[in-house]
Amino acid sequence: MTEVCGRKLGLARQKCNLVVRGMSDVQVASIKSHVNLNLRPLRSSTPEININAYVVPRITGLLPSRRVWKAEWQHLKGLELADPRYDEPMPVDILLGADVVPYVTRSGRREGTGTEPVGLETVFGWTLMGNTGATTMETANTFVTALEEIDSTLRRFWDLEELPKIQHQTPENIKCEELYTATTTRKPDGRYVVHLPFIQNPPHLGESRAMATQRLYKLEIRLEKSEELRQQYNVAMRDYLDAGHMKPVDSTETMTSHSYYTPHHVVLKPESLTTKVRVVYDASAVTSNGKSLNDCLFPGPKLQQDLSGILVRFRLHSIVFTADIRQMFRQIAITGEHHAYQRLLYRFQPTDPVQVFEMTTVTFGQRSSPFLAIRTLHQLAADEAANHPEVQKVIHTDLYVDDVATGTKCEESALQLQQDLINVFKRGGFDLRKWSSNSISLLESVPPEHRQTEAVTFDEPTSDYTKVLGLKWEPKNDTIAYQYQPNPVRYSKRAILSEIARIYDPIGLLTPVITNLKRLMKYLWALRIGWDDDLPVVAKDAWTRYHDELPFIASVCVARRITVEDANYELHGFCDSSESAYAAAAYLLARTSNGQIQVHLLMGKSKVSPEKKLSIPRLELCGALLLARTIDYLRSNLKSLPINQYYAWTDSMVTLAWINTPSANLKTFVGNRVAKIQELTSQKIWRYVPSAQNPVDCASRGLTPSEIVDHPLWWNGPTFLRQPLDTWPQQANMSDTDRVENHSEEKLITLLATATPTQLDENCVILYASSELSKVLRLAAYWLRLRQRLGRPPRVQYQTNRPSAQETRDALQALIRWVQHIHFAEDWNCLRQNRPCTPKLRMLGAYLDLDNDLIHVGGRLKNSDLPYEAKHPILLPKQSQLTIFLIDYVHSLHCHPGPQTTQNILHQDYWILSARSVIRKRLHQCIPCFQAKPKPMNPMMGALPRARVASIKAFAQVGVDFADPFWVKAALLRRIQATKGYLCIFVCMATRAVHLELVSDLTTCLFLSALNRFISRRGRCEAIYRDCGTNFVGAKNYLEVIQKLIKSDEVERGLATHQIRWHLNPPAAPHMGGLWEAAVKSAKTLLHRTIKEQILTYEELNTIFHRIEAILNSRPIGSMSSDPNDLQPLTAGHFLTLEPIVTMPTPDTIKTLPKLGLHQRWKLVQQLQQHFWERWQQEYLHTIQTKSKWNKIETNLALGDLVIIKEPTPPLTWKTARVVEVFPGEDKIVRVANVRTAEGKIVKRPAVKLCRLPLTFEGN
Structure with missing residues (x-):
């Protein structure tokens, strides 16, 4: 039981x-x-x-x-x-x-x-x-970890502090809009009928009724606990039935496979005045195939207006009113063919049978519902725009989902707008309720039951208020206030963050208070404690002070209206920064015709400084960027207000100098932000304000709630805004040094002083304060000196000079003592108590020197003649920053010896555990040693390009190169002067066939002539590949001429005429053009052996070129067989002339061959060519399959890596550079990169010519 x-x-x-x-x-x-x-x-x-x-x-x-x-x-x-x-x-x-x-x-x-x-x-x-005969299906329960309410509240809190981002259209959103436009219709009564925007129609959904049944039973279990709750839930469901928004489904119609049963549950909203019990539908519940209805729907683009923008515009009107669209979603019908996807199960009493219902309107819980609802309102506005353009404007700008918050200049126009809104919405089947206004006439024009439930009365002294998009608005006084009732104080991170997140301030009027709370939030996160762990005493005290102040937030009250009649408007923005936060605020200045000036706070924003420490000037620049974005946001949201002038004020002269400097001249961090500021605002609007008159100083440093209530500078801005322009602060002249970003920036220095004995934490800070042992020892000496001073009596003369040698030795011993206490804590206690220590130290005979409290190696050298420090060296762990410092110091001091020598020197004073491996690993990261013997990168050899392995026509893809010049003369006469001739070689990428051309000079015209001769004899090629680098310093001038030749405009136009693509390999990468480099080498070898020192005529040299071309094209391109019965070896000539070009003449066999027609002979030639290509695939391709080198996986080059550029000079002359761009291949391996040298020059180099410094590789 x-x-x-x-x-x-x-x-x-x-x-x-x-x-x-x-x-x-x-x-x-x-x-x-x-x-x-x-x-x-x-x-x-x-x-x-x-x-x-x-x-x-x-x-x-x-x-x-x-x-x-x-x-x-x-x-x-x-x-x-x-x-x-x-x-x-x-x-x-x-x-x-x-x-x-x-x-x-x-x-x-x-x-x-x-x-x-x-x-x-x-x-x-x-x-x-027994068996029911029906197909059964297993029901799976999936348990997930859901985000807690506090997390969602925190996200909402942070989101409100961010300016809205620009929404970009996506293909999914465009498709969703097209579906809506094509399928939406309108009933005769004006109501709209929409389709569910399915990604795929019909959607692929599994069985969902079993899941919905289980959820219904769970709902009933909850409803059984409260009869009142069940009655209220039944009332909500009957309201759907009575309104025709839900209909029962006949049992004969429930067997369709294209359906979805939506689970539903109850949500209680005690603070709601109209709907305390809400039915919530879960369209994200998955079916038997793992998909939910929401998975099959387009969400649609975000159409609702930004909340902050609506609230800012709400403060501009003289007469304002708010209203709510009653049951907005449920006034939009869903087409009948989609009703089956909106089914639900319910019964009004537990004894009743479960019934199937279908929702006939847009339903809460579906991801497309907000889009369908708001898009339908926009469609209504468009359909009625001809007669009511003002209504269309209100729907597009002053409507937040189903809440209207708008107004006009006068009561008459407000009444007209109110009636137009009622009529237009009524034509679409919508009803406006919950009316509220600061005008009695507007309220009296609607029935009492249509007004806000907490009706505002203007004849009673009580303060009645209503909510406007979450803010407290008192129509009678026409003021905006904040409603906040703190909970009892609790001391945990969860409780504190939950309490802070309850402060709702979308337009930033409480920014100084929010800044302090953000600091507290940052501090709590930095503690790295659990959500419900107890807080340290300091955090408890801070939160107690804040919590006691929070009720003052309810005392903040500002005027809603910030405009006046017949005035000119100016927008003044201020920004400021402190070490912990930066902020911005905007003020609206109204200058009336009679000379009166009013200033109102419009918006505030703040951000906590990042965890990475930034200098104050850079934080000031971040504040200026925040202000620029705020001004741009307000400019786009206040288009209806004629603002004549914009001003941006900062108290940082450095920031002003940066803003007035071209962003390209600044460092990356500053340049990027200056470029954005210059994009959003004009440089002319930026002005200087003294810090004492900067109201945003309150926001960057923070105010308590009691201070902000009546703070004149924050609420009213600086006093000079109400004075003539000539009395405003004048900007001081900026020197040239102020205009550059690389001036000395302020550094944050923390000084720790204590009178207690040596503490490990403080030594830890000193040990990691620098990367050089000498600086660390100097800081440690200063710290020891300070500790000694704090213990001395007054009127004692103190040292002020640099630490002495003895103080430095004492500092080193103090650091070694701390390291030993950390890494050998157990052994140190054992030696202190004369107990056996760990086996590793027992092997060394370790003992504790009571004079200096250090562990030494006892060893077996007690009777040797070595010094005491060498016989009993101090023990050091292998994993310690101090050990690394000592290795670096000894290695550098003794001119960078090898690992063995470095270890021998260290053993004179110290014994490092696993010394050999530690020293070798550290020396591999030594930059001077690496620079003396750098190791280039060897990325894994990539796949051959398609041009090398595709069966295409010979010379369809070619590589081109030039060989060294040869002396040639015009004729065989004595006094004819010899001139230079050049070998231009074309190599087929697939068959390795070569074509040689003699060029008399390296000019564009002659190269194009050689190219035309090549095309005339071999046919047009599709692409030409060429090296793009200087291979030898001695040939620099010669290669520079070639580079100018191949990059000239005439060559580009010539190639374009023949529709030839031009591919350039990276500079200094001859291995990427190894095919034509090998051809050049083979051709030059035959040429030099043939002509030796002779000077030939042009015709003789050209003849030699053609003969060598024939020889090279007659070389076997695959492996040769020793069997005389095998076929003739395949050569490049087979693809050109169907046989080797230098083959011996064959006997005349024409008479013995059968006579063939032209068509049969053409087919015979085609078969021969196809046969050669088949042999090429079988005999040649497999010979270039293997990777003879560069076959190991290495870490890719990354942006920011420091490298040494390999040159054909001694290694110590090679330049250091930084990787600024990488070019990964199809296999994601980086073989080419752009690097920036110290001179600022960016060059492209292959990875094999770059030696990555070990500090980048090790991540130090």
Whole structure:
């Protein structure tokens, strides 16, 4: 029996101790009590059965696990069932054992077919067992971790402090808009009918009824706990039925496969004045295939207006009013073909059968509902725009979901706008309710039941208020106030952050208070404590002070209206920064025709400074950027207000200098922000304000709630704004040094002083204060000197000079002592108490020197002639910053010796555990050693380009290169002067065939002539590849000429004429053009061996070129066979002339061959070519498959890496550069990068010519 059943029956429990085991002898329950009861049927006179039942929390899950579909089983007709609602999943309260079953069963039995259940007669009635014939489906419960309410509140808090970002259209949003436009219709009564914007129509959804049934039963369990809650939930559901927004579904229509059953649950809103119980629909509940309805819907673009912008515009009007669209979502109909996707299950009483209903309107909980609702309002505005343009403007700018907050200049126009809004919305089937206004006439023009529930009265002294988009508005006084009631103080991070997040300030009027609270939030996060852990005393005291001040927030009250009649307006923005925060605020200045000036705070924003320490000038610049964004945001939201002039004020001369400097001349951090400021604002509007007159100083430093209530500078701005322009602060002249960003910036220095004995934390700070041992020792010496001073009596002369040698030695010993206490704490205590230490130290014979409190190595060298420090060196751990410092110091002091020598020198004073590996690892990171012997990167060899492995026409893709000049003369005459001739070589990327051309000079015209000769003989090529780097310093001038040649405009135009693509390899990357480099080498070798020192004529040299071309094209391109019966080796000539070009003449066999027609001979030639390409794939491609080198995976080059550029000069002359851009290949491996040298020059180099410095690679 279940505990719930036992309580309902009022049975007395008796204690027991019993363990229940199930399958595989697994313990499933532990029983602590049992009850005794008599059981008898309700509808028969069968004697009672006395049973002893054990009490458990739950017997099993709901049975059946899912809804069973009732069928017309003929063999069961007329039977009185023990459970008439057997088809509904219900809990099991009592489980009868085998000892009771014989006394409750009877002999009756009804059997149907094999797929139908069997009826068994019992004393309780007929029960059903067996197969129902319906397809069953398992129900899976997924347990997830949900975000707690405090997290969502915190996100809301932070989001309100951010200026809205620009929304960009996405393809999904464009598709959703197209669907809406194409499918939306309008009924004769004016109401709109929309379609659900399915991503795929029809959507691919699984079975959802079982899931919805389970959720319904859970809802009923909750409703059973409160009859009042059930009645209110029933009222809400009946309201849907009565309004026609929900309809029952006939049982014959529920079998469709294209449907979705939406679970629903209750949400209580006690603070709501109209709807305290709300029905919430969960369209994110997944079906049997893992998809939910929301997964199948487009969310649509965000159409609702920004909340802050509506509130700012709400303060501009003289007469204002607010209203709410009654049940906005439910006034928009869903097309009938989509009703099946909005089904739900419900019954008004637990004894009723579960009914199926369909929602016929836009439903809460669907991800597309906000878009459909707001888009329909926009459509209504567009349809009625011709007659009511003002209404269209209000809907687009002053409507936040279903809340209207707008106004006009006078009461007459406000009344007209009110009536227009009512009429337009009524034409679309919408009804405006909850009217509130600062005008009695507007309120009296609507029925009392349509006004705000807490009706505002103008004839009573009480302060009546209403809510405007979350803010407290008192229409009678026309003021905006803040409503805040603090909870009892609690000391945990969760409680504090939850309390802070309750402060609702979307337009930033409480920015000084928010800044202080943000500082507290940042401090709490920095503590790294748990959400519910107890806070330190300092944090408790700070929160107590803040909490006591928070009630003053309710005393803040400002005028709603910030405009006056017949005035010129100016917008003044101020920014400021402190070490912990930066802020901005905007003020609206109204200058009337009679000379009166009014200034009102319009908006405030603040941000806590980042965790990474920034200098004050940079924080001031961040504040200026925040102000620029605020001004730009207000400019776009105040288009209806004629603002004549904008001003931006800052008290930082450095910031003003940066803003008036071209951003390209500044460092990256400053330049990026200055560029954004110059984009958003004009440089002319920026002015200087003294710090004492800067109101945003209150926001950057913070105010308490009691201070902000009547703070004149924050609420009214500086006094000079109300004075003539010539009395405003004048900007001082800026020197040239103020205009550059690389001036010495302020550094934050923290001084720690203590009179207590040596503390580990303070030594830790000193040890990591610098990367040089000498500076660390100097700081430690100063610290020891300060500690000694604090313990001396007054009038003692103190040292003021640099630390002495003895003080430096004492500082080193203090640091070693601290390191040993940290890394050898257990051994130090053991040695202190004369107990055995760990085996590692026992091997060294370690002992504690009581004179200096340091651990030394005892060893076996006591009787040697070595100094005491060498016989008993000080023990150091292998993982310590101090150990690294000592290795670096010794290595640098002794001119960077190798690991063994460095270890020998260190052993004179120190014994480092695992010294060899530690020293070798550290020396690998030594920059001077690496610079003397740099190691270039070797990224893994990539795949060959398609031009090398594709079966395409010979010379379709070629590489081109020039060889060294040769001397040539025009004729064989004595006094003819020899001139230079150049070899231009074209190499086929696929077949390695070569084409040689003699060029008399490196001019554009002659190169194009050689290219034309090549194209005329070999056909047009598709692409030309070429190196783009200087390979040898001695050939620099020659190669510079070639570079100018191949990059000239004439060559570009010539290539474009032939529709040829031009590919340039990165500079200094000859390995990327190895194909033509090898061809040049082979051609030059044959040329030099043939002509030696002779000077040939142009015709002779050209003849030699052509002969060498034939020889190179007759080389086998694949492996050769030693079998004489094999085919002739494949050469490049086979792809040009169908045979090797230098082959021996063959006998005349024309007479012996059969005569073929032209068509048959053409097909024979094509077959030969195809045969050669097949052999090329089989015999050649596999020879270039392997990676002979560069076959190991290395870490990619990354942005910011420091590298050394390899040059054909001694390594110590190579330049250092920083990677500024990388070019990963298709395999994501970086083989080319752009680097910036110390001179600021950006060059492109292959990775094999870059040596990455070890500090970047190790992440130090």
